[in-house]
Amino acid sequence: MKFYLINGSNRKKFNTAKLLDSAAEGITDELERRKITAKVEIIDLYTLDYKGCKSCLHCKKIDGKYYGTCPIKDDLLTLLPKLWNSDGIILASPIYFGNVSGQMRCFLERLIFPKFVYGSDTLATPKPTAFIYNMNVTRQMSEEMYTESIYNTIERFIEYTFTKPYSLKVYDTYQFKDYSLYEHKFDEKAKKKQLEEQFPKDLEEAYSIGVQIVRDAVNNRH
Numbered sequence: 001m002k003f004y005l006i007n008g009s010n011r012k013k014f015n016t017a018k019l020l021d022s023a024a025e026g027i028t029d030e031l032e033r034r035k036i037t038a039k040v041e042i043i044d045l046y047t048l049d050y051k052g053c054k055s056c057l058h059c060k061k062i063d064g065k066y067y068g069t070c071p072i073k074d075d076l077l078t079l080l081p082k083l084w085n086s087d088g089i090i091l092a093s094p095i096y097f098g099n100v101s102g103q104m105r106c107f108l109e110r111l112i113f114p115k116f117v118y119g120s121d122t123l124a125t126p127k128p129t130a131f132i133y134n135m136n137v138t139r140q141m142s143e144e145m146y147t148e149s150i151y152n153t154i155e156r157f158i159e160y161t162f163t164k165p166y167s168l169k170v171y172d173t174y175q176f177k178d179y180s181l182y183e184h185k186f187d188e189k190a191k192k193k194q195l196e197e198q199f200p201k202d203l204e205e206a207y208s209i210g211v212q213i214v215r216d217a218v219n220n221r222h
């Protein structure tokens with residue numbers, strides 16, 4: 001079996017990365033409990049060279065050489081088929097300007113569009129998926145400022161293609177290593193409290209999602 005976790009943040013030791021590490025631990029522990037040997041790989045999107053979909057439409061051309069796949073020759077050329085053939089995918093991204101990061105959006109276009117058939121079934125093999133978002137704002141600010149439709153739209157396309165993703169939203173995350181060095185208007189004490197009291201619970205939720213992804217993959221529950 002193969003499980004992939006996709007990091008849509010450049011910061012490899014910050015929130016998105018930590019949440020994904022925890023989800024990966026959940027996957028690994030559940031695999032171990034079930035004595036299953038599998039590959040679990042974290043992919044850092046910012047280390048890869050690629051662009052979003054170019055709308056060449058080769059993936060939709062009837063009887064075409066690239067039907068259902070993507071012909072663009074960049075770092076996603078060999079990675080995408082691995083994900084399409086995997087047993088589970090967990091995506092994670094920071095929220096930038098009320099949406100997932102640009103890098104993640106470009107990646108989603110390339111991951112989903114080749115397998116997305118207009119008005120018909122998906123060309124992808126169903127598999128358990130999850131999306132973990134993390135953001136600076138509090139839950140209340142998020143609900144006031146952003147519409148749920150941003151998450152719902154992304155998740156609906158993932159559902160059309162693979163399966164309905166488990167969804168975890170992590171709020172009020174710690175943005176700076178040292179708040180005194182940067183210009184900001186946050187209450188550092190409140191941020192620290194959130195980091196120490198809430199973030200460990202968020203990590204536990206990410207861990208549980210990892211466990212669940214393995215259970216679903218093993219039980220074909222998707």
Ligand SMILES: Cc1cc2nc3c(=O)[nH]c(=O)nc-3n(C[C@H](O)[C@H](O)[C@H](O)COP(=O)(O)O)c2cc1C
Binds near residue numbers: 014015094137175
């Ligand atoms: C370009 C940019 C835009 C951002 N926009 C938002 C935003 O709209 N809402 C928000 O809550 N946080 C926003 N943030 C903050 C990040 O979501 C937050 O710091 C997050 O924890 C970063 O993830 P990371 O720690 O994994 O890198 C933004 C950060 C950057 C760099």
